[in-house]
Amino acid sequence: MARKMTKDEWQKFLSEGTRTGKLSTVRADGSPHVAPVWFLVDGDEVVFNTGKDTVKGRNLLRDGRVALCVDDERPPFAFVVLQGTAEINDEVAEVRHWATRIAARYMGEERAEEYGARNGVPGELVVRVTIDNAVAVAELAS
Numbered sequence: 425m426a427r428k429m430t431k432d433e434w435q436k437f438l439s440e441g442t443r444t445g446k447l448s449t450v451r452a453d454g455s456p457h458v459a460p461v462w463f464l465v466d467g468d469e470v471v472f473n474t475g476k477d478t479v480k481g482r483n484l485l486r487d488g489r490v491a492l493c494v495d496d497e498r499p500p501f502a503f504v505v506l507q508g509t510a511e512i513n514d515e516v517a518e519v520r521h522w523a524t525r526i527a528a529r530y531m532g533e534e535r536a537e538e539y540g541a542r543n544g545v546p547g548e549l550v551v552r553v554t555i556d557n558a559v560a561v562a563e564l565a566s
Contacts, residue, residue, distance in 0.1 A: 425563070425564045426561045426562070426563050426564070427561070427562055427564060428559075428560060428561060429502070429504070429560035429561065429562050431558070433560065433562070434504045434558060434560035435465055437494070437496075437502060437504055437560065437562075438463075438465050438470070438494055438504055439464075439465050442529065442530050443494050443495075443496065444460045444461065444462060444463075444494070445460065445461045445462075445463050445470070445472070445492045445493065445494045446458055446459075446460055446461075446492070446493045446494075447459055447460070447461045447472070447480060447490060447491075447492050448490060448491040448492070448493075449479075449480045449483035449484055449487070449489075449490055450483055450486075450487045450489055451479075451483055452483075452486065457479050457480060457483055459478075459479065459480050461474070461480075461492075462526050462527075462529070462530045463492070463526065464522070464525060464526055464529060466552070468554070468555060469552050469553055469554055469555065470492060470506065470508070470552075470553045470555065471522055471526070471550065471551065471552050471553075472522075472526065472550075472551050472553075473519060473522055473523050473526060473543055473544075473548055473549065473550060473551070474548070474549055474551060475547055475548055475549070476514065476547055476548070476549050477547065481549055484510050484512060484549075484551060485512060485549075488509045488510040488511070488512070489507075489508075489509060489510075490506075490507070490508055490509070490510050490553055491505060491506065491507050491508075492505070492506045492508075492553065493505045493506075499563075500562070500563040500564060501562075501563040502560075502561065502562040502563060503560070503561055504558060504559070504560040505558070505559045505560075506553070506555050506557070506558050507555070507556050507557040507558075508553040508554050508555045508556045508557075509553065509554050509556060510551050510552065510553050510554075511551070511552045511553075511554065512549050512550070512551055513549065513550040513552070514546075514548070514549050514550075515550075516544065516545065516546055518550050519543075519544045519545070519548045519549065519550050520540050520541070520543075520544025520545075521540075521544070522544075522550045523539060523540045523542075523543035523544040523548065524536050524537060524539070524540025524541075524544065525540075526539075527539030527540055527543070
């Protein structure tokens with residue numbers, strides 16, 4: 425049996441461990457593009473980095489609409505699907521700040537600076553998604 429998560433529950437779910445998100449962006453021809461992302465929850469927004477010349481970077485610069493799915497594929501199963509609008513920032517100091525914070529989550533504090541320096545460079549972007557809709561479901565263990 426499934427139940428909807430509260431906002432507090434799904435924000436906690438998104439922030440647990442090193443779950444990656446599957447980000448869907450809109451291609452120029454209107455078709456979807458999906459790519460994995462490392463991300464952080466920052467208040468009521470989701471933040472991640474990408475290169476401006478990647479498919480998702482180019483898509484986001486042209487059309488800021490996104491969907492993000494984060495799931496736990498282990499029983500009892502759960503998922504969160506967010507829809508929102510992306511705001512892009514290419515200021516190198518801001519890119520490096522978020523690249524370092526995100527790296528701390530996924531690579532650990534001991535490697536955060538290394539990854540922040542590698543990913544916080546010109547040509548990279550900080551993407552901040554304002555969440556317009558959330559669907560969050562947790563299966564109840566039997």
